[in-house]
Amino acid sequence: MSDQTPPKAEVSPIRQLSLIWLVPVVALVIGFWMLIQFLASKGPEITLKLTTAEGIEVGKTEIKALNVKVGVITDVKLSDDYNSIMAVAQLDKDAERMLKTDTRFWVVKPRIGKQGISGLETLLSGAYIELQPGVQEEEQRAFNVLDTPPVAPLDAKGLRLILSHQEAGKLSVGDPVLYEGFTVGRVEKVSFDTQSKKANYQLFIFEPYDSLIRKRTRFWLSSGVELKMSAEGFNLKIGSVESLLTGGVSFNVPEGSEPGELVTRQMSRFRLYNNQNEVRERFYDQYLEYVMLFDESVRGLNEGAPVEYRGIRLGTVSKVPLRLPNQSKGFSNQQIPVLVRIELSRVLEYVDTRNLQELHDNLSLQFSKGLRASLKTANFLTGQLMVDVEFYTEEPLPSALTYKDYDVFPTTAGGFAEIQKQVASLLDKLNNLPLETTLSELNQTLAAAEKTLKSAEQAARSVDALMAQQETKAIPAELRNSLTQIQATLSSYGAEGAPYRNLENALVRFEQVMKELQPVLRQVNDKPNSLIFSDSKGKDPIPVAGE
Structure with missing residues (x-):
């Protein structure tokens, strides 16, 4: 059996970046970009000082300019001395150009003021802070919020x-x-x-x-x-x-x-x-000052009372009294000084120093002609007095021309003072009358009159007794019979009476006799000796024509 060894593979490591790491990198880049965008778009932060935080809520109370939102309140706290409210507001980037030294802020809320009712729209939306842009060049980041809206904008005409x-x-x-x-x-x-x-x-x-x-x-x-x-x-x-x-x-x-x-x-x-x-x-600032010395009471004469000449106001009473009388000499025969101003501009359109000097010289001349001042009642309801200026030619010249460095305006007793003097004089005369002697004589006269009345009363009783007698009562009847007989006698002499008819017949016969005597009267009138010598004459022979 033969040995066979398996072949071995040679492995060599390959260095490479994993794609999974791209995710955090991208996220980091996006976050950094967003941060830059946020910082770039973030507006300024300002501090507002208010007297109260009523209606102000963090994150809700907006800041508006012409009803456009430009910021929001981000923080509210008490001031260090606890006397005011410090609010921090974050504004938009575009609002930065509005923040000047004359920029004004005020809280818009329902108000009932002298200019009417305003801010009713905030009943549902809540209060907000109105921003009025400034026009100055210098910038500012801290402002005091007004208690009431401004009357007019800064750029108003x-x-x-x-x-x-x-x-x-x-x-x-x-x-x-x-x-x-x-x-x-x-x-x-x-x-x-x-x-x-x-x-x-x-x-x-x-x-x-x-x-x-x-x-x-x-x-x-x-x-x-x-x-x-x-x-x-x-x-x-x-x-x-x-x-x-x-x-x-x-x-x-x-x-x-x-x-x-x-x-x-x-x-x-x-x-x-x-x-x-x-x-x-204050308009009448050009005037002359005089002192008037009055002997009567100045009760009712107040500062500001008019000085008039025949109804035309010439000046004003300045001080009543100017100074109290010198009490070291007592109050007997003490005159009350009153300071008055003669304001020339009340009657002239233009006044200067030269006019005032001419007025002073003219008044001095008028004083010598009888120009005097007196107190008169200006209002009977209030009892207030005024100074009346008039000419009194019978008044003597004043003895004093100055008083305490002031020229004296001559005075005379007023109408009311004259009435008082007349009443006092009348009372003095009444007091001097022999009233006791008069009353005694009057009592004697009344006693004599009383005796006369008693005598008249006795005579009246005697007459009543006389009238009560029967003989006196018979007198009226006999008097009526006599009047009847007189009336009958007078009636017999009327047109129907015998004497009247006899007289009428006699007058008729007398008229006939006068008619018969008229030829005799004409003859006697023509030849008065006709009653002695015969009036028979031979007729004038009438010539006969020859045969």
């Missing part, structure tokens, strides 16, 4: 102004800005300057109403309802419905003032006045 006032709390964000009762803007921001110790109110005037703002425009608080009781009576003004509920600020150019140049510069500053009357009073 209009004019922004700043009003200053000594007191804070006069206006609030959203209050209307009114011109002749029409809303032309809103209060946009309220702040307080600690250095100047003044409150600043930022307004936004919408276009085209910004053209109403002039250099001499004045702003004042509008309370909606303004009731003023002054020497001129009661003055009630009612504004718009919105101003009744929220108040606001009004503006206009004072009457009689030039409007001035158009204001175009943003953030121009103006003063905020308390009311329109204060604006009018």
Whole structure:
């Protein structure tokens, strides 16, 4: 049997990469690519400071710009001092260009405010944070969320102004800005300057109403309802419905003032006045100051009372009293000094220093002609007084021309004071009358009258007794019989009586006799001696013709 060895195969290892490893490699590459894409598409992360976290939920509360989602809230926590809420928001890449120093955020939720009802769509979807893009160049990543929506966007067309006032709390964000009762803007921001110790109110005037703002425009608080009781009576003004509920600020150019140049510069500053009357009073800034010395009571004369000349207002009462009388000399014969301002701009359109000097010289001349001031009742209902200026030529010149470095405006007793003096004089005369003697004589007269009345009463009783006698009662019957006889006698002399007929017959016969005597009377009238000499004459011969 022969040995046969089997052949051996030679094995050599082959080095190669398994395809199974491609799977993790591909997965790693995809993951790395996705990471790069995620980092490339990831927007900035910002921090928002809120006063409250009401309605804010992590992962749900969105950040929108013009109702387009640009981010979401990723974290909410308290601040280090526990006074506010710090929220972290992740924004989209495209929102990075919106984050500027003037970018504004606010929470959109249901609100009932001065501008109406807003945010009703969030009742179902929940609150969200609105982003208003900024326009500045500098970027920012931390912002304060506004408590209320802004009045207008930063790029809105209009004019922004700043009003200053000594007191804070006069206006609030959203209050209307009114011109002749029409809303032309809103209060946009309220702040307080600690250095100047003044409150600043930022307004936004919408276009085209910004053209109403002039250099001499004045702003004042509008309370909606303004009731003023002054020497001129009661003055009630009612504004718009919105101003009744929220108040606001009004503006206009004072009457009689030039409007001035158009204001175009943003953030121009103006003063905020308390009311329109204060604006009018501040307009009369050119005036002369005088002191009026009154002998009567100044009760009812208040600061701001008018100084008028025949119904035309010339000035204003500034201070009542200017100073108290010198008490070291007592109060006897002490006059009450009142400081007044004579405001020339109330009657002249243009006033300068030269006009004021001319006015001063003119008034001094008028004082010598009898120009005097007196107190008069301006309102009988309120009892307030005013100063009336009129000419009293019989009044003497004042003894004092100055008082405490002020020129004196001569005064005279007012109408009411004159009435008081007349009443006092009448009372003095009544007191000086001999009332006791008069009363004594009056008592004597009354006693004598009483005796006379008693005598008259006794006489009346005597007459009653006389009338009660039978003889006195018979007198009327006899008197009636006598009157009847007289009437009968008078009747016999009537047209039917015999004496009347006899007289008528006699008159007829007398008339006949007069007719018969008429020829005799004519003859006697023609020839008075006819009764002595005969009137017979021969007839004149009648010539006869020859035979």
